[in-house]
Amino acid sequence: MGKLTAAAIVGRALEIGDAEGLDGLTIRRLAADLGVTPMALYWHFKNKELLLVGMADHLISGFAPKTGDERPWRERLREMVDGLIRVLRAHPCAKNILEQVDPLTVPSFLAVWDEALGLARAAGFNADESCLISKYILQSAISIADGPVHFRSTHTPEQLEEIVRVKRLGLQSLPAGRYPNLVEMAGPMVSGMSADLYDTFGVDLVMSGIEKLAARN
Known part of the structure; x- marks a missing residue:
């Protein structure tokens, strides 16, 4: 193979992490996949x-703020919120990576974090409120990306269809007089919806809350 680069190492590491989880990612395994010795990887990543x-920095750099915006x-x-959700959805291991790394060691994370704080201040929020907004944005993005519409299952399509059918019938069989809304909306409640609607509506909810509060400043 050609010259081994940090980008190539990180790219393959993400593929392994997405497919097998971070527990399946080791320096020895990664080196074998890349056709090099573990020592060759240590030139780029000591452990x-x-x-x-490096993986976290690569993931976040895709939506890190640009100068002059x-x-x-x-x-x-x-x-920023859209970018974070997009990364979390595209890479199943991204959430675990972000949970395991120290944000202070990830340049792209620091850039996004600082930008979020600055944008909150620009909206008129004070320092405490800006810090809370930056935390809520991260947690909201994680929750949206973890939603049922993005559920990755080992079941066959036929098995999933049967699971959905049973859940739908379970809701529809509830007493309509006591639970009218659950009975009426049993279909969309268990069948899911398009990823675009799920994500867009979720971000709309988050942003509308921030904008509503900003209007009071």
């Missing part, structure tokens, strides 16, 4: 901890 930092704070903040 797995630093490899995870003068768009309104609403547009920039929404783009």
Whole structure:
């Protein structure tokens, strides 16, 4: 193979992490997949901890803020949330990576974090409120990306269809007089919906709350 780069190492590490989880990712396994010795990887990443930092930086760099962006704070903040959800959905191991690394060691994370705080201040929030907004944004993005519409299952399509059918019938069989809304909306409640609607509506909820509070400042 050609010259081994940090980008190539991180790319393959993400593929392993997505397919097998981070427990299946080791320096020895990664080196074998890349056709090199473990020592060759140590030139770029001294250990797995630093490899995870490199993976986190790579993931977040895709939506890190660009210099000279003068768009309104609403547009920039929404783009940040969208970017985080997109990364979390595309890479099943991303959540675990972000939970395991120290944010202070990830340049792209620091850039996004600082930008989120700055945008909140631009919206008129004080320091305490801005810190809370940055935390809520992260947790909201994780929750949206973890939603049922993105559920990854080992079941066959036929098995999933049967599971959904049983759950739908269970809701529809409830006493309609006592639980009218559950009975009426049993279909969309258990059958799921398009990823686009799920994510867009979720971000709308988060952003509308922030904008509503900002209007009071």
